[in-house]
């Protein structure tokens with residue numbers, strides 16, 4: 575194996591879509607957690623992040639036909655959950671702007687909705703590749719659940735009425751994408767993955783199609799983004815959320831896309847008063863793999879964190895930090911990585 579291949583970082587994947595299409599539930603199924611059930615009103619109100627190691631992906635894609643021919647070269651996925659509620663467009667923008675690839679979740683019973691189109695436009699503007707999870711297939715008429723199978727086999731095993739409804743609704747969604755100026759096709763009928771977005775039928779309740787979705791993400795990342803995913807020491811980190819945590823004070827949740835952070839590093843961040851702060855990392859905290867960063871966890875303290883990772887930073891003076899801005903590391907008085915933040919100019 576050559577060095578560059580073994581030096582890929584985890585791909586950052588953002589989950590976007592209209593409210594209640596099942597974004598968080600899909601992640602819950604993948605993580606075997608119940609984050610969605612703990613949300614007020616079942617509505618996501620913050621950006622989340624989950625580190626999914628490649629071992630978990632291998633396990634969950636075993637049922638995918640032809641997967642044995644796939645070599646897994648990325649170390650995992652860092653999945654960003656975003657809210658679908660109309661009022662959180664700033665968070666969708668923040669999530670989508672730092673990802674390598676996205677999952678656009680569409681409820682097969684509803685088709686494209688207002689924030690689906692808003693999300694689509696964010697992805698188009700940044701030219702971010704994405705796949706569509708055509709979710710809630712278990713709600714199709716007379717659906718018969720067959721977990722632990724490739725979704726292509728599950729669909730072809732449904733009764734004729736169910737298959738009809740699936741085809742009709744899928745065609746409708748493809749037409750709606752065409753109205754937005756985009757070619758779309760079921761992933762197993764996609765004539766050209768470079769110009770057609772792939773639709774993967776899924777159910778976050780039964781888990782059907784989830785293996786296919788993960789397999790497609792990994793293969794697309796490896797084929798389309800291999801260069802972009804080469805690990806770089808040049809720090810690239812964004813503040814996702816600023817929050818007070820009992821016992822820790824004000825902390826920031828960050829996405830480290832490239833480079834590394836160490837305990838004791840001097841970091842620089844933009845603040846709401848137009849200036850910036852310089853502070854030292856007191857602790858670098860991460861949840862266990864497969865746990866959501868935004869949910870209060872038994873965080874594990876790390877001396878060093880290497881990209882790509884979601885990480886919580888505890889430090890002094892974080893109260894005025896602005897979410898959505900970059901974080902850089904200062905060494906010997908020089909801002910050596912990320913875009914420099916000059917005090918007073920931001």
Ligand code: GTP
Nearest residue numbers: 593594595596597598599617618658710777778779
């Ligand atoms: P926001 O983050 O608030 O935008 O919503 P979301 O897209 O994260 O959706 P969420 O995971 O909160 O799911 C919304 C509702 O749809 C919940 O009641 C879920 O149980 C339900 N749901 C999600 N996925 C599926 C699915 O595949 N099938 C069925 N039947 N219900 C689902």
Ligand code: NA
Nearest residue numbers: 594616617618
């Ligand atoms: Na919801």
Ligand code: MG
Nearest residue numbers: 597598617618
């Ligand atoms: Mg959600």
